[in-house]
Ligand SMILES: C[C@@]1(CC(=O)O)c2cc3[nH]c(cc4nc(cc5[nH]c(cc(n2)[C@H]1CCC(=O)O)[C@@](C)(CC(=O)O)[C@@H]5CCC(=O)O)C(CC(=O)O)=C4CCC(=O)O)c(CCC(=O)O)c3CC(=O)O
């Protein structure tokens with residue numbers, strides 16, 4: 001089994017070439033869109049759900065069969081056709097500095113893509129290292145329930161509060177204690193209930209050095 005190294009790549013405006021425009025390509029596009037990648041799909045056909053994205057310019061569709069020069073500007077490459085020989089040709093054409101995901105051949109891949117839950121800045125990813133993609137998907141569904149939509153606002157609040165604490169306290173035990181007290185579970189509940197005043201009052205107490 002490969003022990004993959006998990007990283008979060010800043011792929012903004014970098015080119016990701018997806019060869020193939022079917023069901024699997026659609027899943028990969030969905031996880032690339034929030035990362036603001038420059039998504040290029042090379043495929044003679046395009047899944048219905050991708051057509052509006054191509055029309056609105058959110059992805060670029062090259063309506064053609066794969067050729068090696070399609071990879072010229074790619075930082076990442078995803079080979080997602082239903083034809084093994086084409087996926088092999090994509091792999092063959094990739095330069096050594098380009099990272100490739102063979103959606104049909106994990107052992108040949110430089111990287112694999114996890115199942116992902118996004119809640120604003122909070123990003124939860126699940127991988128089974130390819131052992132069971134279906135399990136990764138199921139755990140994702142469980143996480144979506146456990147970490148519901150309110151976490152978006154909650155983590156944004158924590159981010160702002162952390163900046164305020166960092167501006168107020170020097171690095172050291174007092175700052176650490178203040179940051180620790182932000183994890184008081186009531187803050188999540190108040191966020192959930194829209195009790196923003198209570199949340200704010202609690203933060204002000206922390207900033208006054210009254211962290212418990
Ligand atoms: C290795 C990896 C490479 C890669 O693609 O990155 C890979 C490979 C393969 N997947 C296959 C099948 C399925 N994949 C899914 C679903 C997902 N697959 C994803 C990732 C990965 N799939 C990478 C490892 C991830 C990990 O486990 O850590 C997810 C998590 C994320 C994503 O696609 O971005 C996404 C959930 C998206 C979401 O819900 O968010 C389902 C379930 C479903 O669709 O409902 C099935 C059918 C059930 C099953 O087979 O288990 C096959 C066999 C194809 C065949 O036999 O025809 C291969 C090929 C092989 O095993 O070599």
Ligand SMILES: NC(=O)C1=CN([C@@H]2O[C@H](COP(=O)(O)OP(=O)(O)OC[C@H]3O[C@@H](n4cnc5c(N)ncnc54)[C@H](O)[C@@H]3O)[C@@H](O)[C@H]2O)C=CC1
Nearest residue numbers: 020021022023024042043045065066080081082086103104
């Ligand atoms: N990683 C994953 O999560 C999964 C991977 N797979 C693998 O991914 C492969 C693709 O599956 P789907 O997307 O469901 O197939 P699909 O049939 O929906 O899509 C295949 C796409 O490849 C395009 N294509 C075919 N020949 C091409 C060429 N020469 N150049 C460019 N594009 C070409 C087709 O036009 C089509 O758009 C499967 O064969 C399977 O091995 C399957 C399920 C899940």
